[in-house]
Amino acid sequence: MKTCNKCKTKKVYKAFHKDRSRLDGYHGTCKDCKKKMPSCKRGTVAYFFKQTWHVLNKRTINGKYPDRNNPKNEIYFKKGVRLEMTRDQFKEFCELNKQSILKLYKDGKTPSLDRVNSKKHYSVENIEIISLRDNIKKSHNEKGQ
Numbered sequence: 001m002k003t004c005n006k007c008k009t010k011k012v013y014k015a016f017h018k019d020r021s022r023l024d025g026y027h028g029t030c031k032d033c034k035k036k037m038p039s040c041k042r043g044t045v046a047y048f049f050k051q052t053w054h055v056l057n058k059r060t061i062n063g064k065y066p067d068r069n070n071p072k073n074e075i076y077f078k079k080g081v082r083l084e085m086t087r088d089q090f091k092e093f094c095e096l097n098k099q100s101i102l103k104l105y106k107d108g109k110t111p112s113l114d115r116v117n118s119k120k121h122y123s124v125e126n127i128e129i130i131s132l133r134d135n136i137k138k139s140h141n142e143k144g145q
């Protein structure tokens, strides 16, 4: 059992999302409370920021929790892609690109983060917001080269 830091209710571990960065392996806030938080609402900049930052930390060699077992990340580790910006820098980037992120959501698309030069790393100077579909297209084209 674990007490949620938001609703202060004692709940079973299953009621919390897993979080490897935590000592006990679970989030401090329960799933029910998480759902009510604005950062968990799809279609917001906060949501995009949170999800993307999580993914970046999983797929970069110097990320907080590199996940080498996920085949999706294989190419990133192979190339040794690094995360060369801080959480605050990325947050600022998301704020600056708010309009494009929200427009993609509004058009029913999924915004994603693209490296302008795919030989370079994830830094504020080398990232842009494009739709997930365009991103996949772009990476297929690069593979063919």
Ligand SMILES: [Zn+2]
Pocket: 004, 005, 006, 007, 008, 009, 029, 030, 031, 032, 033, 034
């Ligand atoms: Zn709670």
